[in-house]
Amino acid sequence: MAELTSSPFFGIALTALCYVLGVKIQKKTGLVICNSLVLAALMVIAVLTVFHIPYENYNAGGSLVNLFLSPATVCIAMSIYAQWETLKRNLLPVLVGCTAGAVASVGSVWALCRLFGLDAALTVSLLPKSVTTPIATAISEGHGGMVPITVAAVIVTGIAGNLCAPLLIRLTKAQGPLEKGLAIGACSHALGTAKALELGEAEGAMSGIAIGLCGIVTTILALFSI
Secondary structure: OHHHHOOHHHHHHHHHHHHHHHHHHHHHHOOOOOOHHHHHHHHHHHHHHHOOOOHHHHHHHHHHHHOOHHHHHHHOHHHHHHOHHHHHHOHHHHHHHHHHHHHHHHHHHHHHHHHOOOOHHHHHHHOOOOOOHHHHHHHHHHOOOOHHHHHHHHHHHHHHHHHHHHHHHHHHOOOOHHHHHHHHHHHHHHHHHHHHHHHOHHHHHHHHHHHHHHHHHHHHHHHOOO
């Protein structure tokens, strides 16, 4: 058993299988709460717990899956290129919107950390929660934060955005693809962008743009927030 679970193929196969099952359950139930990403994560945790499999064994293959995160994010550039004319016509609103989103995210985290008396290390670990993982971990590590906490915060934020985006769009009565995409990308990075792509190609492209711009602004803001 130990030989099987320590193989990198175990982590890869378990991750893929749990995700496929999650997608099938989501399609079968049609419930927003039955998000395929959430279900896959819960199933992986359940398997590791029930069979007492060390996380290190799973991560030997699971970490290889993580390698595809950055290339997958870069692939969003194809959608951005397809919406290049829309971007040029709305460059100023895009820049202002992404800046406002990043400031709101960083500012709210900083204020809450100060309110609850969290130390500097934990504060900087949580500040980049709304940007994509490669940028968030670089910010956290560069300022003395705790990378595992940063990764957890990014994942929770992304899943929450993926789950809540359609509801929040209805509540705020956002109409155009520009507003929808920028809002989702600014708040919930790549996981939210996956939901934006389901809404439409333009929404996905705008969300992809927000990932990059908000990452830049958040990196700058982090310099003055600690």
